[in-house]
Amino acid sequence: MSGFSGNQQDVDIDLGGLFRAIWRRRTRVLLTTVAVAALAFTAAHMISPRYDSEARLLIEPREPEFSSMTLQPSAASATSFDEPGISSEVQLLRSVDLIKQVARNMRLHELKEFDPTADPSAISDILVMLGLKRNPLDMPPEERVLKEFQEKLQVYQVEKSRVIGIQFTSKDRALAAAIPNEMAKIYLSLKAGAKLDSNTEASRWLEPEIANLREKVRAAEAKIADYRSSADLLPSGDTGTFATRQLTDISTELARVRGERATAEARAENVRAALSSGRGADTLNEVVGSAMIQRLKESESQIQNQIADLSTTLLEGHPRIKALRSQLTGIRAQIREETQKILASLENEAKVGELRERQLTQQMNTLKASSAKAGEDEVGLRALEREAAAQRQLLETYLSRYREASSRTGASAAPADARVISSAVAPTEASFPKILPITIVAGLAAFLLSCVVILLQELFSGRALRPVGAPVPVPLAVATQPVPPTPLPPAPAPKRAWSFRQKPAPGESGREITRPAAAGPDLAVASAAAIPAEEDREEQHPEAEVPLDGFFVENVAAALILDQVPLAFVVSPTGDAGSAQTVALARMVAEEGRRVVLIDLTASGCPTGQMAMSAGLPGITNLLAQDIPFADALHADRGSDAHIVPSGTADPALAMQDIDRLQAIIEALTDAYDLVLVDCADADAAAVSRLARVGDIEIIFSVPAVSAEDMVEIITEFAEAGYDRIQIMEASLADRPVANTPLPEPGRRAA
Template identity: 25%
Template sequence: MATIAAAPPAPLVDRPDPGLDLGALIGILRRRWQLIGAITLSVVLLATLTVYQLTPRYAAMSAVAVQTQKTQVVDIQDVVSDMAPDTATMETQASILRSSALMGKLIDRLKLDQDPEFNPAVEAAQGNFDLLKPASWFGERQQYKAPVEPLARARERTRITQRVRKAIEISVVPRSYVVEIRAISEDPEKAASMANSLADLYISDQIEAKYEATRRASGWLEERVAELRDQAVAADRAVELYRIQYGLVGGVSGGVDSQQLSEINSQLILARSERAAKEAQLSQVRQLVAGGGANIETSGAIIDSPLIQRLREQESEVVRKLAELQATYGERHPRIINATAELRDLRSKIGDEVRKIAASTANEVSVARAREGALSSSLSGLRGRVGASGQAEVRLRELQREADSTKTLYETFLNRYKETREQVDVQTADARIIAPADVPVNAAYPRKTLTVGLALLVGLIAGAALAFALEKLDNTVRGADLVERIGGGSVLTFVPIVSGKYENPEDVIIERPQSMVAESIRTLQGALSLIDVDDPPKVIMLTSSVPAEGKTFISTSLARVFAQSGKKVILVDADMRHPRLHKALELSNEAGLVQVLSGKGQLADVIRKDPKTEVQVLTAGVGAPNPADLLRSQRMEQLLGLLREHYDLVIVDTPPFVPMTDSQNVARLVDAMLLVVRWGETPAQVVTNTLRQVRKLGVPFTGTVLSQVDMDRHAQYGYGDYGYHYSKYGAYYGAKA
């Protein structure tokens, strides 16, 4: 038996996944566009139906500016100071706008507690029509009745307030002093009214808060002023009574004794000075008198005497005359004698006058000493009386200070009370409305166009994500590169799916010889012929990894193609467990390979002819007790040797290679083994396990055939094998079937 040494299958190498490039991503989108489109359309339709079922809501917005400067109506200090619009203050104002107090005022002003939008109990009481409630078919409009119990009323009020608060959005515009009020309602006019009313209530609340604070301050000041007035009067009365009691007049230090003490003390000081001056003058005069009148001009008292001055002038005149006479006459001349006598007389008078001045000065010294003694005696008496009244003055000064402090505090509170009373009716808010809300024209929710657009985007993303996920989860064999990567050798051909109406798909080779299916089988024929041109394989087996891979179809079609080319071909069905070859060729299976191998029949008797070609057929037969033993027997080897001698080509259709050993027993007897893999159905891991078993047994593995290939989808994967070109040039090969 001649055999052809076929190349062993490529080693199984776990190559890294090259990942998805741009072309691969586009290919996935092309292949899964129907799934992506279906998901996108579903999401868009669902979103559209949902959007158009929702009740439209309208949003109206008003804006309030917190003023950094306040209009000063009167030039007095406010009881409530102006706000400093920093971040904390702006957030505080926003919280005030969200407060339950303002929400309650808004509910009361617009009667939102009677509005079904915010109080579902009103709608229920009115008995609106409901198809599922027959009682509402003839319903009469009822008057809503608020709960009577306080707890029930409080709960209902809380629920209404919460709904109203949810319908109003308060936000502070960044880097500004503006607070925006956005009200949402089913009624556009109601939305505008809510926004404007809340802004107006906020302004009014500020004015009321200031008015109330000023009013309370004014009332407190009025009471405090009355108390301070009584205290001031009482303090003044205490000062005056104390002053009268102790005879303290003229102010805090105005006692009579104190004044006299001060005056006498001053007089005593002057008297002492005067006495000291007189004593000094007297001592000087006495020294001059004792000195004989020399240097008499040095005494102030003598110099100040008019008489002495005149005498001194006369003395000078006589001295001058005497000097002139002495120059003319002698010492005994009468005129010189008279002049000398006159000079002596003048000097005697001056001496007498000096002595008088000395006596007068002595008298003045005595008087000064007496006056000093009297003043000193008076001062001693007054000091005793003033010492007694000093303690009284201390207490008086204390009372006076208390009285002055009380009066100052009273005047301060009185002035502030008058200012505050003037402010009660003059209050301005620290905010103003800068943008009243207009009635919205378009609904803010739902935003139909945006929602549908987003749904379209979400649908596309979801569809693409699902497509990528399915692509990643798809571990089936779809291309020659994957077959080669897992060790499946070369892909000898791609057999397309048979389309069209045929009683048996195998007849496409005969009825449509120019079809892509027929061309793919001829491609396999050529590949087998080129394995060894000089000695091509004569015994070829076809197997698969799992059932329903298309082995029988390819075996039958390959045998018919070889027969059409003039070869003498026999087709053997070695799948004794699930034979199908006789059904494909419409032959009887009463006797076949089982009978030949078991010795119950002759080969010539069981061989049949294909009704439509010259192919000889050996069906599987029936009644095989143990197919593996028959295929492993010596008879099987002898049978194949006999067929090799009488036929140009023997094609053996075998069952799946694992887990049964039927195909493994046949593989050691053939020249070439082809592995049939169903495109897009057989997992790559299953094929890998089969190839591992093939390598382990060392059978003549030739290559792989991809069967039932969807050429259009295969082209979408962008593979560069010739299966890709089948789809592009299908018109060249004829009909796809």
């Protein structure tokens, strides 16, 4: 905390004083810590120890080997082992029925641990009297045991697995291990019993269904036989009827007969064509293949050989040769006759094939009509067969399921879909209380609370608070002329104590100087003693000498930083010249690390032109007209780290209609920035009063070229309006008078 607010000085927290206060009371802190730790140690020893034991179950499908060959896992069994299925098994282990069965088997109602009325505590009796707890005597014994059991039981699923843990807490080691094992045993028996009951119920339900289906199948098959007999749909061994099979055979035979007839006609025509054209019959297959023709050909060949042999010794007119030639002629006549017989045989064969074809065609037409009628009758037959097949298939399915269910009715044929992978054992160490951790935590908590109490006492008593006296950064005042030493005034320090920058010592930052206080004779003496040393330094470094006071921009910047002024209105009666000094003031303050924003309320827009990146940027008039959001009106200065709120591009007349919002805008900027400068150009006191409350703001007159009479008149006007915090800013140090020119008196700058 730093700065002034009214007449109260800000204070800082003395951390060293806080630690010293704790050190002074170290005996009390240590005694409290030891006492609380000892009390926690004793209480932990007095508490009855509790023991935890855990059993674990693995949920998995389990089927006998003889059934795994025929059964396929169903979708229901697959979904029973997913995440929701395991959660359901956890709830089953926490079910009231299972807990009641465990309590009955282990006779837990006889144990005092499960009966809160057996050994009631004073705290419990007080809570019952106040109505904050239900009286255990109002509950039946079974419900009391159930409530205590559920408080000590913890059933959970091991993360990312199908393992379920059963943990129980008890004062008895053996009981802590026996209860999880008993729960696992009863759970497995319940699961196996559920599967056995399911198989028994399935067998009991399937027996009458199978008997009913057998009657239905028998009736359906009888209907099929009666329908076949009435419709003359004799089975042919295949899928079709007898008429269909006969039609198929006749069609095949008709095609064969037609082929044979066509072949016979072609062979007869070939023989006939050969005889009519006079070609030799030797080239015809039908003639050559005849046995008679072959024998006649052999005889013809022998006679021709004899004629050839005798022609060498006998003449043609010899009776022997004539007789042989006569025999040759007879043989050839026989060959022609045999050829005619072959032709006639082929023609007869063709005629027989034609007759056979006619008969088969007639039979096929008759069978077509019969087959069409049989096809219509088969529609009803197929409907009956489908119904019988469906009943038969359902019967076979039921029979298969019945055999499977019957095979699982034994106690060992339906194991539970879970098994114990870790049995609970009697614990050797108590799970509660952990004496050493409890003692350490209690002691540490007592130590911290004791320290906190001491700190609060020191803070509320004010002993740990001290006035602010830390060094404050001030802006650099550039000077070029030496200044003679000025004697200290006898009167008290003025309202503001002005400072100027000294040359930093080796190793020190040039930005860190000490602001002189305005009260106390000791400080005045110390300042007077420091003047000769300062004069010596000024003789060695005349370029670093600065004036102690004056109407310079640098001095006004120093005052704004030292007093931590949040808001200042700058009035420039001279117009743009004064606005230029306002821009220089904003940049000087920003160079010292302060967050500065300048609001341009001038008509000429001089500050906007000197600071903004470009012309035509939205600004204060746009905010008043509510055309843009707040952030769009803030723009960076192109010459420093300061910000500028330009005059804006909205219609000034429209913006003036909502001029009352300007004060809220200025207050919002004051919360976000260390210093808000408002350039009001040549506004009078009445105009400034509309923008800010009287008495709590700083008024700066930027008057680079104003006569003394006009200056007095302007100051008087603002003073009569109630503004008593007024500063004058005439020029920069670069424009100050040359050497040997009298400097402004220290008291002149406060109007």
